[in-house]
Amino acid sequence: MRIKERVGEVVDAFATPLRASHYVELVNPLWSSHRLQARVEDVWDETPDARTLTLRPGRGWRRHRAGQHIRVGVPIDGRRFTRTYSISSSPERRDGCITITVKVLEGGRMSGHLVRDLRPGTHLPIGLPQGDFLVPEAVPVRPLLVTAGSGITPVMSMLRTWALVGNMPDVAHLHYAPTRHDVIFGAELERLAAEHRRYDLHTVLTRSDGGSHFCREQLDALCPDWQEREVWVCGPQGLIEAVEDHHRDAPGARPVHVERFRASLAEIDADARGGTATFLSGGTEVEADADATTPLLRVAEDAGLNPAHGCRMGICHTCDVPLATGSVRDLRTGDLIDEPGRAVQICTAAAAGDCTIDLQETS
Numbered sequence: 001m002r003i004k005e006r007v008g009e010v011v012d013a014f015a016t017p018l019r020a021s022h023y024v025e026l027v028n029p030l031w032s033s034h035r036l037q038a039r040v041e042d043v044w045d046e047t048p049d050a051r052t053l054t055l056r057p058g059r060g061w062r063r064h065r066a067g068q069h070i071r072v073g074v075p076i077d078g079r080r081f082t083r084t085y086s087i088s089s090s091p092e093r094r095d096g097c098i099t100i101t102v103k104v105l106e107g108g109r110m111s112g113h114l115v116r117d118l119r120p121g122t123h124l125p126i127g128l129p130q131g132d133f134l135v136p137e138a139v140p141v142r143p144l145l146v147t148a149g150s151g152i153t154p155v156m157s158m159l160r161t162w163a164l165v166g167n168m169p170d171v172a173h174l175h176y177a178p179t180r181h182d183v184i185f186g187a188e189l190e191r192l193a194a195e196h197r198r199y200d201l202h203t204v205l206t207r208s209d210g211g212s213h214f215c216r217e218q219l220d221a222l223c224p225d226w227q228e229r230e231v232w233v234c235g236p237q238g239l240i241e242a243v244e245d246h247h248r249d250a251p252g253a254r255p256v257h258v259e260r261f262r263a264s265l266a267e268i269d270a271d272a273r274g275g276t277a278t279f280l281s282g283g284t285e286v287e288a289d290a291d292a293t294t295p296l297l298r299v300a301e302d303a304g305l306n307p308a309h310g311c312r313m314g315i316c317h318t319c320d321v322p323l324a325t326g327s328v329r330d331l332r333t334g335d336l337i338d339e340p341g342r343a344v345q346i347c348t349a350a351a352a353g354d355c356t357i358d359l360q361e362t363s
């Protein structure tokens, strides 16, 4: 029997009403069984604004598949924020660690903290691997990878896996970045391309190659056999839409697999108005000015509340709470929601006039 299990058993005898796991967590957070945590083993600056964190997940971790992501919680100023990050390491990695690679977003509270302030030795709550941006278990014959910026992260896990297991397929890869200094994993990608003749890498520098972005002519030039290839695309919304639009209209195009980092948003009228959002939370009311395009989750957080949330892009439904009064707008569709009691995904809904949101016990 391992030492952490013995500690758990002994403590169980005295651990009422707390569970043994709460005490075990004091000895080593990675032994906790009531919440999954990871210790930051190392931090590595990939580019001036992107950093790789090496994490050692604790008890309860389940091996990921290349392309999946995890939720990571970070306490900042006494509040806990959660974001989702793709795992950039291969599941074949042998040391029990995983990596996530975080790029600072403009105005990004959490990404800024992870890239600039986080130190090795910190423990972070994490979630189990999720997501279906996966390549089949049987290595695809001719994948076409299209990535930009930090969209390289889940694809890096795929490339590392194929390289580690010695089964690099016939890969065509178009990667976009503003300049050479912005290419996350730039040296490793070039090394992979040099070592694996079947890995055909094209790095397109959008600021130094004349503002070049994904288009039919470019695809024909860089990957003339694209019609024979199944596509995996990850990056900003503009890139994803360009690839989807191209393949939707192209005769004979193969399927496109997409990983988004943000919800795809509808056009909202420039004169759409927000209002005062009132959040009911733990018997109190908190009011905040809310414009017509800022998600109510962000408005609540800026007002000092801490609503439950996960993906922040309308997928996981962790943030669903009922509308009490008034109306809100679903930012993905532009639709108004004004029925009291209707569930609102506050990560993708903004005020459409005054509204009251019942955060219930989520704060």
Ligand code: FES
Pocket (backbone or CB within 6 Å): 308, 309, 310, 311, 312, 313, 314, 315, 316, 317, 318, 319, 320, 345, 346, 347, 348
């Ligand atoms: S946080 Fe996932 S749906 Fe809102």
